[in-house]
Amino acid sequence: MNAPNRHLLGIEGMAPPTILEILDLAESYALLNRSGKTRRDLLRGRTLINLFFEDSTRTRTSFELAGKRLGADVINMAVSQSSVSKGETLVDTATTLNAMNCDLLVVRHNRSGAPALLAQKVDAAVINAGDGTHEHPTQALLDALTIRRRKGRLEGLVVAICGDIAHSRVARSNILLLTTMNCRVRVVGPPTLIPTAIENFGAEVFHDMRAGLAGADIVMALRVQKERMSGGSVPSAREYFAFYGLDAAKLAYAKPDALVMHPGPMNRGVEIDSAVADDPTRSLIREQVEMGVAVRMAVLDLLARGGI
Amino acid sequence: MSDILIRAARIIDPATRTDIEGDLLIRDGMILDFGPGIGRPDGVSVCEAKGAVLCPGLVDMRASLGEPGYEYRETIVSAAQAAAAGGITTLACLPDTKPAIDDAALVRLLITRGEETGSLSIFPYGAATRGCAGSELAEYGLLAEAGAVGFTDGRRAIATSRLMRSALAYASGFGAMIVQHPEDPGLAEGGCATEGARATLMGLPGIPAIAEAILMARDIRLAELTGGRLHFAHISTAEAVSLVRRAKDRGLRITCDTAPPYFDMNETSIGDYRTYAKLSPPLRTESDRQAILVGLADGTIDAIASDHQPRDAEDKRLPFAEASAGGAGLATLLAVTLAHTRDSALSLMAALDLLTARPAALLGIEAGRIGKGLPADLCLFDPERSWLVSAGSLPGKAQNTPFDGRALEGAVIGTWKAGRRVFG
Numbered sequence: 001m002n003a004p005n006r007h008l009l010g011i012e013g014m015a016p017p018t019i020l021e022i023l024d025l026a027e028s029y030a031l032l033n034r035s036g037k038t039r040r041d042l043l044r045g046r047t048l049i050n051l052f053f054e055d056s057t058r059t060r061t062s063f064e065l066a067g068k069r070l071g072a073d074v075i076n077m078a079v080s081q082s083s084v085s086k087g088e089t090l091v092d093t094a095t096t097l098n099a100m101n102c103d104l105l106v107v108r109h110n111r112s113g114a115p116a117l118l119a120q121k122v123d124a125a126v127i128n129a130g131d132g133t134h135e136h137p138t139q140a141l142l143d144a145l146t147i148r149r150r151k152g153r154l155e156g157l158v159v160a161i162c163g164d165i166a167h168s169r170v171a172r173s174n175i176l177l178l179t180t181m182n183c184r185v186r187v188v189g190p191p192t193l194i195p196t197a198i199e200n201f202g203a204e205v206f207h208d209m210r211a212g213l214a215g216a217d218i219v220m221a222l223r224v225q226k227e228r229m230s231g232g233s234v235p236s237a238r239e240y241f242a243f244y245g246l247d248a249a250k251l252a253y254a255k256p257d258a259l260v261m262h263p264g265p266m267n268r269g270v271e272i273d274s275a276v277a278d279d280p281t282r283s284l285i286r287e288q289v290e291m292g293v294a295v296r297m298a299v300l301d302l303l304a305r306g307g308i
Numbered sequence: 309m310s311d312i313l314i315r316a317a318r319i320i321d322p323a324t325r326t327d328i329e330g331d332l333l334i335r336d337g338m339i340l341d342f343g344p345g346i347g348r349p350d351g352v353s354v355c356e357a358k359g360a361v362l363c364p365g366l367v368d369m370r371a372s373l374g375e376p377g378y379e380y381r382e383t384i385v386s387a388a389q390a391a392a393a394g395g396i397t398t399l400a401c402l403p404d405t406k407p408a409i410d411d412a413a414l415v416r417l418l419i420t421r422g423e424e425t426g427s428l429s430i431f432p433y434g435a436a437t438r439g440c441a442g443s444e445l446a447e448y449g450l451l452a453e454a455g456a457v458g459f460t461d462g463r464r465a466i467a468t469s470r471l472m473r474s475a476l477a478y479a480s481g482f483g484a485m486i487v488q489h490p491e492d493p494g495l496a497e498g499g500c501a502t503e504g505a506r507a508t509l510m511g512l513p514g515i516p517a518i519a520e521a522i523l524m525a526r527d528i529r530l531a532e533l534t535g536g537r538l539h540f541a542h543i544s545t546a547e548a549v550s551l552v553r554r555a556k557d558r559g560l561r562i563t564c565d566t567a568p569p570y571f572d573m574n575e576t577s578i579g580d581y582r583t584y585a586k587l588s589p590p591l592r593t594e595s596d597r598q599a600i601l602v603g604l605a606d607g608t609i610d611a612i613a614s615d616h617q618p619r620d621a622e623d624k625r626l627p628f629a630e631a632s633a634g635g636a637g638l639a640t641l642l643a644v645t646l647a648h649t650r651d652s653a654l655s656l657m658a659a660l661d662l663l664t665a666r667p668a669a670l671l672g673i674e675a676g677r678i679g680k681g682l683p684a685d686l687c688l689f690d691p692e693r694s695w696l697v698s699a700g701s702l703p704g705k706a707q708n709t710p711f712d713g714r715a716l717e718g719a720v721i722g723t724w725k726a727g728r729r730v731f732g
Contacts, residue, residue: 012509091625111627112511113581132629134511169511196514197505 004307007119007126008299010135011176018308019181023145026291026298030145033069033294043072043304048104049097050076052129056108058264059129059139062289063106066296070304072104090114094121104300107131112169125303133167139263140173142295144181146288147218150259154181160213160254161203162188162244163222163271166195166233170263171222175203188212189244192233193224209244213253220261221246221272229270237270247273251282259284310353311335312727317357317688319343321364321678322661332362334684337727341680355729357688360721363660365397365685366642367676369565369667370487370541370613372462372634373430374705375421376414377406382618382706384418388425390638390704392731395687395720396614398668398675399428403435404462410435410446412454419455427723427730429685431457431673436466436475436486443471445478452482457671458539460487463588463617463634465523467493472527476536485537485670488527490548491589495519500629502590506575512628515590521547528555528562539670540564542615544589546599553608563670564608567615568644569635569710571600577710583624583631584699585710587617590633604662605653611667612659614641618706636706640697642689644711646718656691688722688732695719 011019048067050060060076067074079093090109097105098121105124107115112132119126130136148154159178165171165187178185179202187198188206199205206212213219229237251260260276260283268274277283302308312334319342320327332342333349348354368391374382391399401418403409409418415432422430434456435446448459459479466472466488475486496515501507503514524540528551531538543549543564555562569587574594577585585591603609617634624631645663649656668676675685699712722732 089622089625090627109627111629113629114627116581117625117627132511132627133513172509172511195508196503196516197508200505201509 006307008137008303008308009116009119009126009128011137011140011173012135014177014180016180019141019144019177022141022295022298022302022308023148025301026141026145026295027149029297030291030294040069041071042301043067043070046072046103046304047101048072048074048106048300049102050074050106051079051093051097051108052077053079053109053114054130056130058289059108062292063129063296065293066300067104069293070297070300072300090117091121094118097124098122104303127299127303130169132169134169135173136169137173138292138295138299139170140177141299142288142292143174143220143261144177145291145295146261146284149291150284151217154178154183156182156184157217158184158186158215159218159220160186160188160216161220161222162209162212162246164193164224164228165189165198165222166193167225167228168222174220175201179203186212186216190234193228209250210253213250216254216258218259218261219246219251219254222263223265223267224271241270245269245271245273246276248275251276258282261285261288263288310351311340311349312355313348313352314355314357314362314688317360317362319362319678320657320660322657323665323677324679325657326678327657334724334727337684339678339680339682339684342678355722360688360690362686362688364664364676364678365687365723365725366395366663367398367667367671368396368614368616368638368641369400369611369671370402370567371399371616371638372402372618374618375405378618381620381623382704384421384430385425386705387616387618387638388428390702390706392427392723393703393720394639395642395689395723396638397428397685397687397723397725398431398673400431400433400457400671402460402462403433404440404464408435408440409433410438410440410451412447412450415451415454415456426728427725429675431455431671433458433460433487435459436461437471440464442467445474448479448482448484452484457673458485458487460541461489463489465489465491465493469526469530473530473534476531476538477534480534480536483537485539487539487541488523490520490524490527490540490543491515492519492522495522500586500590500633501578502575502592504575504593506578510578510581517545517592517596518547520545520589521551524548524551528560531562532560538562542567542570542589542613543609544570544592544600545596549599549603549608553603556608563610565611565613565667566600566604566609567613567637568641571597571604571648572644573597573710578628581628583626583628584635584708584712586628586631586633587635587710588633601648601652601654605658609662610670612641612645612662613667614638616706619708624708634708635710636702636708638704639702640709640711640716642687642720643695643716643718646691647716684724684727686724687720689718689720691718693717693719693721
């Protein structure tokens, strides 16, 4: 058995027992959260800093809530573009944070590998809250927990991840986690949005929603950035919606009991139709947000106790 | 200056395929005699080589110096120290400095600055385009007259077909060589690693390996059209090797070099976002690395250059995509090359040829040879002596070595420039 990892930088290299440990602990936090008896003293006296170089109300709030429910002192630092343009480097920021004796550092950055660089320079445990097009490990863990709660298992499920796979850290972390847990993972999208060699990681590639969704238990739609749909990768938003937007007609290709997920925030009418997103019998989107807090509590708990 | 006798060396001169045990006598900065039993004149100072290899001082045909404009990364003085420690006595430097070397006065300045070091001859390349900005041709005639050994835009490809055609055609009027950074700029835009499974896993924007071959295929045809003299710098892929091989088979005057990272490392070195391994072109797959070694051994590749790109810590201590590409290479050029004379078909003689006489011939300069009456530019190295490459304790200012932590066998123990000992 390897020594526990002091940081959570990605799903890459994570073994099934570790994933199960996090999911089981998160499950217990989900139950506690629902019972309302959530406030614990586990992280009393510990400082959690949310260091966000990129805007994300959703993920930041989720970590903030998770930290507070465990009793940590939570500080949000939104690093404005101005201090970056003033020449303060990531390493300068790390030095500053070290001086503040921060225990847990949650980092969101628009560059792949930025949390790994910070992890080399700070004493705190670093949690990757999304780096560039690399990984978003807590998103993959919360997605897995959401799926497991509704389907009772992960193994053998067919999960279709649809949309801009190339620029998605959510897709990468999910592919790594779900294939590790023996799901059958498919990626569905236009060839310009499928990254090279993604099949090396166990994902099956489809360019057609009908084929890609056939027999799927879970359909995950990914956000597509507007700038990708101005001719560089995709000609237009309407063409994208016509062929890859998840609406009821396309969802009908999947299993009758297939469930829909989206990491948020959604572009309604682009990658997902409101009728699908808001259908309480099919959509897990609300539950994903709820599980997000539970998963982040589990991650903070484990890291505060020494590692994952 | 008293005479110097380097005694009991294994003297290798690749240009003449000489490999003999013997002594070498230096007088007035020149090689007076060498070979077995040349005697020991009175008053001579003796350097005991103890069987170490004595070869011509290395000729590095591609290096960036920090000057002018990037003195915080490297100065000519610090580069000269690193070069001397690496056995390099002659170096051709890239013109994409600040300002760019697009004026005859700047060419003369660099040559003079080299002379002032006393240990390193500097042969500047001139800018292929004014300011290395990629739009208008620079003054090749005036630059060549001042001493420019070829024309290139350095780290930047001469992009459009029309401009490349003009550059090759116009340079041919002066018998000058165009040196291309072979990478299709459109395909490379925004990329920082070779496209493939590794870049995908790391979430790094990729550059497809064919960006190299695509530009080379175009340029080979343009060289054919214009009769221009074309050299490709730091080739790194199997396809590039085969393009050059085919061009040579067809009798075209196409040449190329590569640099140690491309036959010593592969893309796995960028794991953990190691920015010291961020290079341009990016590190490639293992099969590409193997193909470069084959190209070196069979003569397709004409030279090994350091591709020295000095960077300071702040250029590199950044997220991978933002970090500056390039590695320091002067001090490790010889030892990394020697490592592959043990594990591939590359002989020691051929390897030293790639580091001395062949690049000198490409540049059209008098260097890289051991011969009676030639300047005593020499490198003495112990092929057995091992050392550890360590960023932070390299000679010179630039410490950004991609080989950090690598154990190497083969250490320079003495370097002479025009008969004067400048290292060891």
